Amino acid sequence: MNKALHFLIWGSVTAVGTVAVAVVALHRSEPINAMWLVTAATCCYALGYRFYARFISAKILALDGLRATPAERLENGRDFLVTNKWVVFGHHFAAIAGPGPLVGPVLAAQFGYLPGTLWILAGAVFAGCVQDFVILLFSVRRDGKSLTEMAKEETGVVGGIVAYAAVIAILIILLAVVALVVVNALKDSPWGTFTIAMTIPIALLMGIYLRRIRPGKVLEVSALGFVLVLLAIWGGQWVSQNPTMAPVFTFRAAPLAISIMIYAFAASAVPVWLLLAPRDYLSTFVKLGTIGLLGLGIVAIHPTLHMPAFTRFVDGTGPVFAGKVFPFAFITIACGAISGFHSLISSGTTPKLIARETQTQMVGYGAMMAESAVAVMAVIAACVLQPGVYFAINSPAGIVGQTAAAATTTISNWGFTVTVADMQSLASAVGEQTLFNRTGGAPAFALGMARIFSQSLGGSRVMALWYHFAVMFEALFILTILDAGTRVARFMIQDALGHIYKPLGRTSWYPSILTTSALIVAAWGFFLWQGVKDPLGGINSLWPLFGIANQLLATVALCVATTIIIKMHRAKYAAVTLVPLAWLVAVTFTACWHKILDPSPRVGFLAQAKVLATGPASAATARLIFNNRLDATVTGALVVMVTLVLIESARQWIGILSGRREARTKEAPFVMTRLAEERL
Amino acid sequence: MNRFSAAARVLWAALREIFDEAAYARFLQRAGTPSCAEAYAAFCRERECQSARRPRCC
Numbered sequence: 001m002n003k004a005l006h007f008l009i010w011g012s013v014t015a016v017g018t019v020a021v022a023v024v025a026l027h028r029s030e031p032i033n034a035m036w037l038v039t040a041a042t043c044c045y046a047l048g049y050r051f052y053a054r055f056i057s058a059k060i061l062a063l064d065g066l067r068a069t070p071a072e073r074l075e076n077g078r079d080f081l082v083t084n085k086w087v088v089f090g091h092h093f094a095a096i097a098g099p100g101p102l103v104g105p106v107l108a109a110q111f112g113y114l115p116g117t118l119w120i121l122a123g124a125v126f127a128g129c130v131q132d133f134v135i136l137l138f139s140v141r142r143d144g145k146s147l148t149e150m151a152k153e154e155t156g157v158v159g160g161i162v163a164y165a166a167v168i169a170i171l172i173i174l175l176a177v178v179a180l181v182v183v184n185a186l187k188d189s190p191w192g193t194f195t196i197a198m199t200i201p202i203a204l205l206m207g208i209y210l211r212r213i214r215p216g217k218v219l220e221v222s223a224l225g226f227v228l229v230l231l232a233i234w235g236g237q238w239v240s241q242n243p244t245m246a247p248v249f250t251f252r253a254a255p256l257a258i259s260i261m262i263y264a265f266a267a268s269a270v271p272v273w274l275l276l277a278p279r280d281y282l283s284t285f286v287k288l289g290t291i292g293l294l295g296l297g298i299v300a301i302h303p304t305l306h307m308p309a310f311t312r313f314v315d316g317t318g319p320v321f322a323g324k325v326f327p328f329a330f331i332t333i334a335c336g337a338i339s340g341f342h343s344l345i346s347s348g349t350t351p352k353l354i355a356r357e358t359q360t361q362m363v364g365y366g367a368m369m370a371e372s373a374v375a376v377m378a379v380i381a382a383c384v385l386q387p388g389v390y391f392a393i394n395s396p397a398g399i400v401g402q403t404a405a406a407a408t409t410t411i412s413n414w415g416f417t418v419t420v421a422d423m424q425s426l427a428s429a430v431g432e433q434t435l436f437n438r439t440g441g442a443p444a445f446a447l448g449m450a451r452i453f454s455q456s457l458g459g460s461r462v463m464a465l466w467y468h469f470a471v472m473f474e475a476l477f478i479l480t481i482l483d484a485g486t487r488v489a490r491f492m493i494q495d496a497l498g499h500i501y502k503p504l505g506r507t508s509w510y511p512s513i514l515t516t517s518a519l520i521v522a523a524w525g526f527f528l529w530q531g532v533k534d535p536l537g538g539i540n541s542l543w544p545l546f547g548i549a550n551q552l553l554a555t556v557a558l559c560v561a562t563t564i565i566i567k568m569h570r571a572k573y574a575a576v577t578l579v580p581l582a583w584l585v586a587v588t589f590t591a592c593w594h595k596i597l598d599p600s601p602r603v604g605f606l607a608q609a610k611v612l613a614t615g616p617a618s619a620a621t622a623r624l625i626f627n628n629r630l631d632a633t634v635t636g637a638l639v640v641m642v643t644l645v646l647i648e649s650a651r652q653w654i655g656i657l658s659g660r661r662e663a664r665t666k667e668a669p670f671v672m673t674r675l676a677e678e679r680l
Numbered sequence: 681m682n683r684f685s686a687a688a689r690v691l692w693a694a695l696r697e698i699f700d701e702a703a704y705a706r707f708l709q710r711a712g713t714p715s716c717a718e719a720y721a722a723f724c725r726e727r728e729c730q731s732a733r734r735p736r737c738c
Contacts, residue, residue, distance in 0.1 A: 077706050078726070090694030090697065091694070094698050211717060211724070215720030216723070217701070218699040218704075219696065284699065
């Protein structure tokens with residue numbers, strides 16, 4: 001391209017991006033239009049991809065288009081397969097896009113739209129995309145090895161063990177927290193409960209159709225399932241208005257939690273083809289379609305954000321979850337900015353499909369940018385709500401009061417006007433009995449999404465249908481994580497137990513299947529039950545715990561990446577992973593310190609246990625005290641694990657830089673590609 | 681028009697890959713059998729070991 005034209009184009013993107021970020025960051029007095037966020041995000045991603053990612057590709061990783069990838073060298077038509085880069089991109093994005101980037105930004109909106117937006121943009125460009133990109137490339141250069149294997153080989157045995165333990169811990173806490181989000185979205189909602197309950201027979205039908213009637217026609221049966229789900233949403237409206245049916249599908253939180261545990265146990269134990277695979281296909285279909293629709297809806301109606309840039313709750317007194325903007329905004333928003341979980345995908349199936357090293361930038365860095373864009377959409381969906389409505393939905397009764405009148409008074413006293421009549425008419429508009437105390441982020445996101453969708457298509461008459469479509473979208477998404485996650489964790493536990501007693505490691509031996517399924521469901525079910533019974537709503541304690549665990553895994557991934565960069569004799573560029581690593585360590589350690597030792601009972605687990613211990617004693621109090629102490633112990637264990645990995649990695653770095661250790665990486669030897677002339 | 685159809689082809693290929701249809705087609709080619717309930721059951725058994733262990737993201 002002509003140099004002057006190139007300069008002109010990228011100069012314009014920089015100028016527009018600078019103005020958009022400045023408007024987003026400095027605008028205060030009046031509500032801001034969502035298009036400023038969209039413009040700022042688009043320009044940041046474009047600049048990050050064009051300059052920062054390319055700098056990393058050229059100076060640090062030295063991507064080599066002539067080096068054969070494992071997909072070519074080890075091609076077997078199953079795991080290893082040379083695949084078109086856009087197909088790999090789609091595959092990778094579908095795997096990394098979960099409910100995290102939707103829920104986290106909605107919860108963090110209690111600080112205002114600005115902290116979350118800035119963290120999503122800066123975190124993605126300088127940390128999350130970098131992590132996904134470098135781990136993907138390093139895995140490609142190591143025959144598609146997993147993060148735990150790379151950690152063991154490059155940083156030592158401790159790194160490998162910690163990575164394994166972190167994955168198990170994250171899975172357990174993740175499953176508990178997402179189950180809690182579903183429980184809070186479905187409690188007292190016959191419409192939502194009916195729709196989600198219907199997805200189980202629909203998935204079973206899809207499984208049988210796929211297996212017996214039209215074998216292998218997944219796209220066809222997914223489209224059929226999608227239509228049936230839409231009918232279930234429509235039928236849910238009838239159920240919610242029918243005096244006989246409505247009570248049948250109206251549940252409190254505790255029975256819903258038990259039902260979800262039973263469902264996950266069954267899904268983990270029955271054959272994959274019957275329930276898990278069809279539900280997974282169905283949710284992928286809904287996920288890709290809905291994310292695309294939401295993006296179009298935001299651009300089409302370019303809504304106004306009613307949430308201020310900052311709220312008074314940056315001081316740590318927020319009702320949604322307690323804790324100051326630093327570090328809790330950075331713990332709450334993980335997946336949209338940086339997620340350790342992505343490093344498992346980047347070192348899982350994706351590196352086995354990449355045709356050329358040069359494609360890792362687009363797949364690794366690019367797909368994370370797309371995920372970050374989903375998080376920006378979630379910020380917009382939460383912030384288009386009036387702040388009073390947002391806080392009425394997301395605040396637990398234990399904070400704002402048990403009655404509607406008490407809640408509106410408390411929230412109005414914070415400066416966010418809301419009335420009982422406003423909330424009642426909104427609940428009627430979306431076909432719910434009430435929208436008060438619907439904590440967890442999912443209902444607020446669903447309401448924001450329904451508002452955007454209904455303004456683009458159908459008007460206020462179809463607001464209720466869009467709202468329940470959004471609830472179904474989130475719950476379907478989450479239930480897929482629950483059943484698949486329970487199964488993955490079951491396999492991991494079976495692998496470990498197989499070393500003690502061989503038959504326990506056999507994945508087809510039913511006593512082992514049932515025991516390990518029960519073990520894993522009991523583990524996350526314990527935390528879910530704790531959340532359901534928590535007077536502060538559960539999300540208050542569980543989401544930060546999940547954020548800490550997730551960022552711990554990102555810390556492990558960045559330690560591995562930094563070690564490899566130093567071993568590659570690129571130490572002068574190690575800041576690319578070292579700076580995000582330092583930031584994550586600061587965030588994680590500060591958050592852990594607060595969660596364990598903060599004197600405020602709303603923030604610190606031990607302080608809350610102490611307050612409960614001095615209050616009136618009951619069976620529930622004793623359980624809450626135990627739970628808080630256990631949470632503090634889990635958090636402490638996470639800190640110890642991070643510290644061990646850091647020490648182990650730092651020993652490696654110092655040893656190599658001082659010349660006491662040999663800088664030997666475990667890369668697969670160079671093999672010239674045969675695909676140089678082919679276009680992929 | 682050519683670009684549009686090329687983009688549509690890539691999108692279709694991505695969907696087939698994400699939804700495992702392409703993997704099933706490769707399986708049939710490898711096994712040299714036509715599509716039937718038994719072949720799909722064998723494919724599912726083979727995939728179960730890989731895809732069911734695949735972590736899903738948060």
